[in-house]
Amino acid sequence: MEHPILTAIRRASFTPLGWLTPGPEDKLPDGVRFVILIGNAGPDMFRRFARERDLQRDTMDSWTRDVVGELAASLDAEAVYPFDMNPPWPFLTWARRGGAGHVSPLGLNIHPSYGLWHAYRAALLFPVAFDLPAQSPGPHPCEACSAKPCLTACPVSAFDGTRYDVPGCFAHIASDAGSECMTRGCLARHTCPVGQGFAYAPAQAQFHMRAFLKARQEV
Ligand code: B12
Structure with a gap:
């Protein structure tokens, strides 16, 4: 239980x-x-x-x-x-x-x-500790993923495995060329084979991408 x-x-x-x-x-x-x-x-x-x-x-x-x-x-x-x-x-x-x-x-x-x-x-x-069993995340799935499609799917190569090019990502999603990222959500995230069944539905993806872009534009 x-x-x-x-x-x-x-x-x-x-x-x-x-x-x-x-x-x-x-x-x-x-x-x-x-x-x-x-x-x-x-x-x-x-x-x-x-x-x-x-x-x-x-x-x-x-x-x-x-x-x-x-x-x-x-x-x-x-x-x-x-x-x-x-x-x-x-x-x-x-x-x-x-x-x-x-x-x-x-x-x-x-x-x-x-x-x-x-x-x-x-x-x-x-204020108290609960008696919940310790969770284990299991083996790292990315270590067994030799293709690493997440590192090549971004249209502006914002990720290289060591850094995230935040200005490059935002310049792209704010432009017409970034409309697929804005409607589907981050394409690097989509290409990961793990948990595909949990990918956000279009309404949620678009809501988050708009909020993400708007927060940046307000900085
Ligand atoms: C600032 C921030 C951003 C910034 C910059 C992030 C950056 N330079 O990496 C901006 C606004 C650009 C951003 C973008 C996004 N973010 Co953000 N962001 C944050 C926030 C508010 C603070 C992160 C931070 O500075 N923590 C401070 C340090 C002390 O915390 P930390 O736990 O040690 O975390 C750092 C390490 O894990 C480090 N790290 C460790 N190993 C490695 C290895 C590599 C290769 C890299 C790049 C980083 C890294 O990365 C973390 C810092 O980002 C967190 C929320 C939070 N409070 O954690 C969300 C958070 C990290 N973001 C999140 C998300 C979902 C996103 C987006 C996908 C949003 C979107 N488009 O939908 C994008 C893409 C992010 C990406 N690939 O990194 C989620 C991540 C959930 C998850 N599954 O892990 C978080 C946790 C928010 C949440 N509500 O859950 N984000």
């Missing part, structure tokens, strides 16, 4: 992605004994968001604060978010420590089932 904390997270349309006991290097408030990372994998979270908000006008971040704030309160937890930026919380490092995946050649984490098609929406911080 699933632990009731994980069931409560799923009922709220989020996916529990990993969990860990934090250390001093995490710079979390005193008294935090356990961290559960929650996010999206599969369509449930975006469907709930689309039911509750106007996709043309509202941001996912403000919706996340509302609904995760409520979920956290119901579980006697605090929440911190991947979009808190001063400085950003190390979600990808936490996720790897929590057994949720490995770092891919793109810099994103790759999950054994969801591949690159998952993202974090919050970390729930608890």
Whole structure:
């Protein structure tokens, strides 16, 4: 039987992605004994968001604060978010420590089932440790992937396995030539063979790409 904390997270349309006991290097408030990372994998979270908000006008971040704030309160937890930026919380490092995946050649984490098609929406911080079995991400799938199509699929070669050319990526997606990236989502991400069944549906892909471009244009 699933632990009731994980069931409560799923009922709220989020996916529990990993969990860990934090250390001093995490710079979390005193008294935090356990961290559960929650996010999206599969369509449930975006469907709930689309039911509750106007996709043309509202941001996912403000919706996340509302609904995760409520979920956290119901579980006697605090929440911190991947979009808190001063400085950003190390979600990808936490996720790897929590057994949720490995770092891919793109810099994103790759999950054994969801591949690159998952993202974090919050970390729930608890004052007690739960008896959840440690997760293992299994062997690194990219080490067995000799073709590495993710490193050659980007139309402007933004990835070479060691860096991400952020200005090059944005110049492309802001131009007419970048319309396929804008409607389907990052083409490097699409080409990864792991977790293809979890690739975002067109509405979700386009929503995120527009938000991504808009955030950059506002900097
Ligand atoms: C700043 C940021 C960006 C910047 C620049 C990122 C960059 N230079 O790599 C911009 C705005 C351009 C960006 C773009 C995207 N991002 Co971003 N981004 C972040 C953010 C807010 C902070 C990252 C950071 O600086 N952390 C600080 C350090 C201390 O944290 P860290 O855990 O140690 O993480 C770093 C290491 O893992 C490092 N790393 C380790 N090994 C390697 C190896 C290589 C080759 C590389 C390049 C990096 C790398 O990369 C991380 C830094 O990006 C995070 C959210 C968060 N709070 O983590 C999302 C996050 C990393 N982004 C995410 C996503 C999905 C994207 C996009 C795909 C968005 C889109 N188009 O839909 C793109 C493509 C990103 C890519 N290939 O890297 C997800 C990744 C989910 C996952 N599966 O891993 C995150 C976690 C947000 C979320 N809500 O889940 N992003």
